Amino acid sequence: MANIKDVAKAAGVSTSTVSRTINNSSSIPAETKARITEIMKQLNYTPNQNAKSLTTNKSYTITLIVDVDDEKSFQNPFFYEIMHGIEKYVYNKEYSFIVANLKTMMKKQSVLDWLIRSKRTEGVILPSSMLDSKTVESLRKDKIPFVSIGEPIHLKDSITWVDIDNKRGAEVAVYSLLENGYKNIAYLGYDNTKLFNQRRYEGYLNVLESEKIKINPSYIIECNNTKDNGYNHTKTLLxxxxxxxxxxxxxxELSFGAIKAIQENGLSIPSDFGLISYDETKIAELSYPSISTVNVDMFEMGTQCAKLLFDQIENHQSINQGVLISASLNKRETTK
Amino acid sequence: MANIKDVAKAAGVSTSTVSRTINNSSSIPAETKARITEIMKQLNYTPNQNAKSLTTNKSYTITLIVDVDDEKSFQNPFFYEIMHGIEKYVYNKEYSFIVANLKTMMKKQSVLDWLIRSKRTEGVILPSSMLDSKTVESLRKDKIPFVSIGEPIHLKDSITWVDIDNKRGAEVAVYSLLENGYKNIAYLGYDNTKLFNQRRYEGYLNVLESEKIKINPSYIIECNNTKDNGYNHTKTLLxxxxxxxxxxxxxxELSFGAIKAIQENGLSIPSDFGLISYDETKIAELSYPSISTVNVDMFEMGTQCAKLLFDQIENHQSINQGVLISASLNKRETTK
DNA sequence: TAATCTTACGCAACCGGTTGCGTGATTACA
DNA sequence: TGTAATCACGCAACCGGTTGCGTAAGATTA
Structure with a gap:
């Protein structure tokens, strides 16, 4: 396979000139560039990435860390969409991206550390769940840009993160229910251990307060996300x-159980009873009735993560604050 | 950050000796190795991957190609599991893996080609849908090992591929239905444009034939995979x-529509009517009733892909034939 | 004790790019 | 027309490893 010397020889110039042509240095006149470019094409020349990385000390690669054990991230299709968003952005930059997961990392002590120190990666996108202060410190020490997927519990004002606008999403949902004549809206699945859930809850409360609707504590059900919980607690609500x-x-997942319980109670959806679920998934569409959902654009989330990471890589500037992706409502058969 | 020269200096040896220690060359006595290893630890030395790749002409990286537009692969969680299987295998080898998708590749003419020619990747795992003869030829020319995810339509005897044992999976499902007293089993969703579907169909026919059950052509419904098709064609069947x-x-997806249709007909599941769906998903578990499925181990599929790829990378030998992953039955509420 | 064989490890070229510095040629300016 | 500035591009060091070849010291054998 042709290398830069072959190109230089064929063009009757030095490798410096070829290199400068490739990297679009201004000091090479257009016609020389054109000639060299033509020869590169003829020889089917592609620069050796490893050589380039060695001299420039840049790997042209970023890393996405996924957390396999966290159902909210790895198991569900969201992360996949995020990946897709990142991927698209990255290849436009002639970067590539590698994937590593937390579990493997545990085992190897720290694959992330290895990726960084071996110069395989220039930046990292990782879930907020991984961002303990030790990891942050280590990344800062190595001067590796990073972006958190999801609002972190601590450090939210000192690192760069991207999250869905969970609060606004809930607001949109509740307003929509109110506008369509539903009066007494319950919140199913409150979980104060999860920040995204807190934010959704805040949105819910917010609307009730602005609309001067009395908050009924028995409407707020604390439980985690299983279909059985959805079923049982909806029974209680009814x-x-x-x-x-x-x-x-x-x-x-709550919504599946909830729908079952509502139907068993002889209530018809959506005329007697309305339901909106957070998190758009394929499942929502397949269900009978299909479920109205708050739609979160994970592709956009991935794109934003990549963008913010490249801001740091290319411009050495970091916003160190959160970016929210707006959430919209996807109306289906569970609401009027 | 310390490099090999720093280590050599600190140990009072040449870089050759350090390099040979790292790569576990036999010509270095154990005590020298121990001393150098200790110093590497002290200096927190990690070999620069780019330098290593440059000299050895190996990138220590493989690539997974995903096909975003193909719902069977990218959208659903299967590919994700495959990724996970690959990933685990890869990091044990101190390799990393990068992800690229077809759509991006189209745009850039050929990201795959670029990855290969720029020496970023040593091997490729890609969906069978991408393996047209041109791609195969190009991979062969560049001597890049590859493994196909899924049985390819052509070339099945001349390349290495991994697939679910679709035929056997269907057999297991049909046998299970028969054993539980169901007598007249329909096949919903025949699609002769897809090889995996053909194989499943073969399995279905196989059992009926071995069991000397007459095949009823009106039981075999040709349609593609949507919930509406499931609903409408099940109505017809009933x-x-x-x-x-x-x-x-x-x-x-068919099964969701099918269940709805069965229930509307007043038949009770599973006592009056049984249903098994191919493809285990989260959805099957969430549905009411939860759906019995043929369970395909995609993690194992990923692992096998990686294994077969590394056989080629490390031993320069390729089996050039298919490997089937066995499929099992996941009994839930839609079967007795 | 001399000749031969091992062993341990260093020398230096090499992988394929990038880039600071320098120089000869050309252009601009006075 | 002489001098300075600009332009075009080459030289060679460098990035951080790997590896074939060579050799000195020690071990083995005759």
Whole structure:
């Protein structure tokens, strides 16, 4: 395979000139460039990335860390979309991107550390769940740019992160329910251990407060995200004296159980009862009835992560604050 | 950051000796190795991957190509599992892996070609849908090992591929239905444009033939994989004079529509009617009733792909034939 | 004790690019 | 027309490893 010397020889110039042509240095006149470019094409020349990386001390590669054990990230298709968003951005920059997961990293003590120190990666995108202060410190010490997927619990004002606008998404959902005549809206799946859930809850409360609607504590169900919880707690809700006529599910799987419970109670959806679930998934569309969801654009999230990472890589500037991706409502058969 | 010269200096040896220690050359006595290893640890030395790649002409990286537009691969969580399987294998080898998708590649003419020619990758795992003869030829010319995810339509005897044992999976499903007393089993979702579907169909026919069960052509429904098709065609099946009492869905989404249709007909699942769907997904578990599925181990598929790729990379030998991953039955509420 | 064989490890070229510095040729300016 | 500035491009060192070849010291054998 042709190398830069072959090109230089064929063009009757030095390798310096070829290199400068490749890197578009201004000191080479256009016609020389054109000639060299033509010869590169003829010889089917592609610069050796490893040589380039060695001299420039840049790997032209970024890393995405995934957390296999975290169902919110790896198992579900969201992360996949994020990946896709990153990927598209990255290849436009002639970078490539590698994937490593937390579990493997544990085992090898620290694959991330290895990737960085061996100069395989120039930047890292990783889930907020991984960002303990030790990791942050280590990344800072190695001067490796990073972006957090998701708002971190600590450090939110000192690192760069991207998240869905969870609060606004919930607001949109609740407003939509109210506008369509639902009056008593329950919040199913409150979980104060998860920041995204907190934010959704804040959005829910926000709307009720602005609309001067009394908050009914028995409408707020604390539980984690399983279909059985959805079923059982919805049963309980429906047995209340003043039962709700709509539910906002904070998380996806709950809604399956909830729908089952509503139907069993003889209520018809959406005329008697409305339901909106957070998290758009393929499943929401397949269900009978198909579920109205708060739609989160994970592709965009990936793109933003990549963009913010490249801001740091290329311009050495970092915003060190959060960026929110807006969430929209995807109306289907569970709401009027 | 310390480099090999720093280590050599600190140890009072030449870089050759350090290099040979790192690469575990036999010509260095154990005590010298120990001393050098200790110093490497002290200096927190990690070999520069780019330098290593440059001299050895190996990138210590493989590439996974995904096909974003192909719903069977990118959208669904399967590919994700495959990725995970590959990833685990790869990091144990001190390799890393990069992800590129077809769509981007189209745009850049050929990112794959670029990855290869720039020496960024030593091997490729890619979906069979991408393996047209031109791509195969090009990979062969560059002497890049590759493994196909999925049985390719052409070339099946001349390249290395890994697939689910689709035929056997269908057999297991049909046998299970028969054993549980279902007598008239329909095949919903026949699609002769897809090899995996053909194989599943073969499995279905196989069992009926071995069991000397007459094949009823009106039980075999040709359609593609949507929930609406599942609904409508199941309606049709149920209106037949001798209606079936069980369905094997060749693909996942069909089953949602099918279940709806069965329930609307007043039949109870699983006592009156059984259903097994191909393709285990999260959705199958969430549905009411939860769906019995043929469970395909995609993690194992990824692992096998990686293994077969490394056989080629490390031993320069390739089996050039298919490997099948066995499929098992995941019994849930849609079967007795 | 001399000749031969091992062993341990260094020398230096090499992988394929990049880049600071320098120089001869050309152009601009006075 | 002489001098300075600019332009075009080459020289050679360098990035951080790997490896074939060579050799001195020590071990083995005759």
């Amino acid at each position: 047995n209340l004296g003043n039962r709700p006529d709509a539910i906002l599910c904070a998380d996806g | 209106n037949l004079g001798n209606r079936p009492d069980a369905i094997l869905c060749a693909d996942g």
